[in-house]
Amino acid sequence: MSDAFQATTAVVTGSSSGIGRATAIALAKAGVERLVVHFCSNQDGASETADALRENGCEPVLVSADLSLPEGRQFLIDQAFDSLGLIQTWVNNAGADVLTGIAATLDFEAKLRCLLEVDVLGTILLSREVAERMVNQADQQSSQQPAAMVFVGWDQALQGMEGDAGQMFGPAKAAVMAFANSLAQSTGPQLRVNTIAPGWIRTSWGETTSDYWDQRAKGQALMERWGSVDDIAKAVLYAADPANTFLTAQTIQLNGGFNRRF
Numbered sequence: 003m004s005d006a007f008q009a010t011t012a013v014v015t016g017s018s019s020g021i022g023r024a025t026a027i028a029l030a031k032a033g034v035e036r037l038v039v040h041f042c043s044n045q046d047g048a049s050e051t052a053d054a055l056r057e058n059g060c061e062p063v064l065v066s067a068d069l070s071l072p073e074g075r076q077f078l079i080d081q082a083f084d085s086l087g088l089i090q091t092w093v094n095n096a097g098a099d100v101l102t103g104i105a106a107t108l109d110f111e112a113k114l115r116c117l118l119e120v121d122v123l124g125t126i127l128l129s130r131e132v133a134e135r136m137v138n139q140a141d142q143q144s145s146q147q148p149a150a151m152v153f154v155g156w157d158q159a160l161q162g163m164e165g166d167a168g169q170m171f172g173p174a175k176a177a178v179m180a181f182a183n184s185l186a187q188s189t190g191p192q193l194r195v196n197t198i199a200p201g202w203i204r205t206s207w208g209e210t211t212s213d214y215w216d217q218r219a220k221g222q223a224l225m226e227r228w229g230s231v232d233d234i235a236k237a238v239l240y241a242a243d244p245a246n247t248f249l250t251a252q253t254i255q256l257n258g259g260f261n262r263r264f
C-alpha cells in the first residue's frame with residue numbers, strides 16, 4: 003500500500019460488525035474523511051463503528067437499509083451519493099448471518115434463500131447500479147484515478163466444502179465472485195473491481211464454535227491460526243488503494259494459505 007491513501011470518501015456495506023467494521027476503521031485510519039456506515043438492524047453496532055471513525059478523524063454517515071429489498075438498495079444508493087458526492091471506494095461486504103442467532107435454526111432451504119436474496123441478488127443489483135454511477139462520475143472527472151469497488155467472497159466457494167455450510171455459502175459466494183469479475187470487465191478503466199476471499203475469520207460464529215471447528219480453522223491455515231477481521235481489512239485496503247491503478251479483476255484469497263495437509 004502507498005504511504006498516503008488518496009481516497010477521501012468510502013462506503014462499506016454491513017459495517018455494523020465484523021469484517022465491515024474493521025474495514026471502515028482501517029479506511030478511516032488510512033485517511034478517508036467521510037464514510038457511509040451501512041447496516042441493516044444492528045443500530046448499536048453501527049454507532050460503535052461511527053464512534054471509532056470519529057476518533058480517527060473520519061465523519062460517519064449512518065444508513066440503515068435491508069439490501070434484500072429494492073427500496074432498501076435504492077435508499078442506500080441515494081443516501082450515499084447525496085451525502086458523499088464523489089464516491090471513490092465502495093466495499094460490498096454485507097452478507098446474511100445464517101450461522102448464529104435465530105437464523106441458525108432455519109432449515110437448509112430457508113438459509114439458502116436468505117443467502118441468495120441478501121448476498122447474491124442484493125449485492126449484484128446494488129453494485130450494478132453503484133458501479134454505473136461511479137463510472138459516470140469518473141467520466142466527468144477525467145483527471146481522477148480510477149475509483150475502486152471491492153467484493154467479499156469466500157476462499158472455499160469454488161473448491162467446495164462438505165455439509166450444509168459448503169452447499170449454501172459455496173454457490174452464494176461463487177456467484178458474487180463471478181459477478182465481480184464480469185463487472186470488472188464491464189467497467190474498466192474507470193472503475194477497478196476486485197474481490198477479497200477470506201478463509202476462516204474469527205467473527206461471531208468463530209467466537210462460539212465447537213472445539214472441532216476451532217481446531218479445523220487453525221489447522222486449515224498454513225499460518226496455523228484463525229484469520230482476524232483486521233487481516234481482511236488490510237487486504238481490502240490494498241485492493242481499494244487508489245495508488246494500485248493496475249490492480250483489477252482479481253480475487254485475492256486471504257486464508258493464511260489453505261493447508262492441503264489437513
Ligand SMILES: NC(=O)c1ccc[n+]([C@@H]2O[C@H](COP(=O)([O-])OP(=O)(O)OC[C@H]3O[C@@H](n4cnc5c(N)ncnc54)[C@H](OP(=O)(O)O)[C@@H]3O)[C@@H](O)[C@H]2O)c1
Binds near residue numbers: 042043095099
Ligand atoms: N467470517 C468469516 O469467516 C467469513 C468468511 C468468508 C466470507 N465472509 C463474508 O464476509 C462478510 C462479513 O462477514 P462477517 O463475519 O463480518 O459478518 P457479520 O459480522 O455478521 O456482518 C454482516 C453484516 O452484513 C449486514 N447484513 C446482514 N443482512 C443484511 C441485509 N439483509 N441487508 C443489509 N445488510 C445486511 C449486517 O447488518 P446488521 O447486523 O446491522 O443487521 C452486518 O453489518 C459477509 O459477506 C460474509 O459472508 C465471512
